[in-house]
Ligand SMILES: NC(=O)C1=CN([C@@H]2O[C@H](COP(=O)(O)OP(=O)(O)OC[C@H]3O[C@@H](n4cnc5c(N)ncnc54)[C@H](OP(=O)(O)O)[C@@H]3O)[C@@H](O)[C@H]2O)C=CC1
């Protein structure tokens with residue numbers, strides 16, 4: 552990429568998009584383009600076509616999506632399917648119509664089968680049944696991978712897709728019900744500490760294993776891929792290590808300084824038992840995650856404390 556390329560980051564206020572924006576800026580890319588969802592609803596096909604035609608980006612990063620944790624995915628599955636299909640199809644169709652040569656589509660590790668062999672290789676895609684709590688979202692993301700591949704094949708576009716593992720970091724969604732586990736537990740444990748409550752509830756059995764990638768590493772990997780990767784096959788982005796939800800809760804409690812009990816709520820879903828990405832293809836290209844989980848949690852907690860009055864409400 553050229554430092555003066557016009558780069559449109561769809562979803563530039565979100566967790567991933569804002570980190571990718573910061574990273575590109577730090578690398579000296581000086582023509583970044585963003586629009587909030589109230590300025591440009593990506594489900595509005597005509598508006599998306601007009602925006603992309605007028606802005607004439609050289610590169611598009613698709614970090615816009617309807618996103619949430621296990622419960623939000625399960626509760627709003629129709630919206631997660633429909634919104635995400637519309638957002639990505641409109642964006643990619645408009646990009647193709649405007650002749651945008653370079654595009655990065657962000658998917659998610661939930662595209663892989665519920666019981667995929669661990670660590671999960673990219674070749675596991677479409678080899679088994681999906682996890683039912685997020686199958687609608689996963690199908691939308693799988694369609695996105697396919698649109699990237701089909702656009703490369705039919706139109707010769709140098710578009711790519713990447714599948715990040717579970718993300719966390721500054722700018723995350725700390726909604727108590729709709730967010731992912733790490734911000735949800737950070738908030739619940741912090742609030743219990745402040746209120747002097749003796750226990751905190753952790754959803755599910757605590758045994759599921761998850762991998763957590765700091766969003767600044769994801770941003771670094773995204774720029775690395777835009778600069779170095781050009782292949783139809785999607786590529787995993789992760790750290791290559793996981794831990795149980797129980798161990799994660801204990802780590803967050805340590806960082807927050809909470810000494811009460813952590814109790815499991817078995818009525819809540821566990822989701823997939825394990826979701827560890829095989830990141831050997833990305834590692835072989837020369838990219839590795841750098842931020843240790845404990846350091847990342849401590850930094851995110853500091854950010855959370857500074858932004859308590861500005862947390863997201865949905
Ligand atoms: N968070 C995670 O753990 C993971 C995320 N991902 C993927 O990374 C990408 C970004 O996720 P993340 O940053 O966490 O999500 P966030 O919810 O933090 O951000 C999503 C962004 O999408 C924008 N958006 C949503 N709907 C619309 C719409 N209709 N029109 C325009 N913009 C819209 C929002 O814009 P606005 O703020 O202006 O409303 C928001 O900035 C997604 O593709 C997600 O699937 C992949 C793996 C894990």
Ligand SMILES: C[C@H]1O[C@H](OP(=O)(O)OP(=O)(O)OC[C@H]2O[C@@H](n3cnc4c(=O)[nH]c(N)nc43)[C@H](O)[C@@H]2O)[C@@H](O)[C@@H](O)C1=O
Pocket residue numbers: 618619620621622624659660661684685688716717718728729730731732733735736752753754755759761796819820821822823826
């Ligand atoms: C990134 C990924 O995120 C989603 O999948 P997930 O990995 O299951 O995400 P999660 O972070 O919501 O949960 C992880 C685990 O943690 C447990 N858990 C405990 N206590 C809380 C809790 O308080 N909140 C949440 N959300 N989970 C909790 C929870 O029961 C589960 O066992 C996908 O739907 C999909 O959106 C996707 O792509």
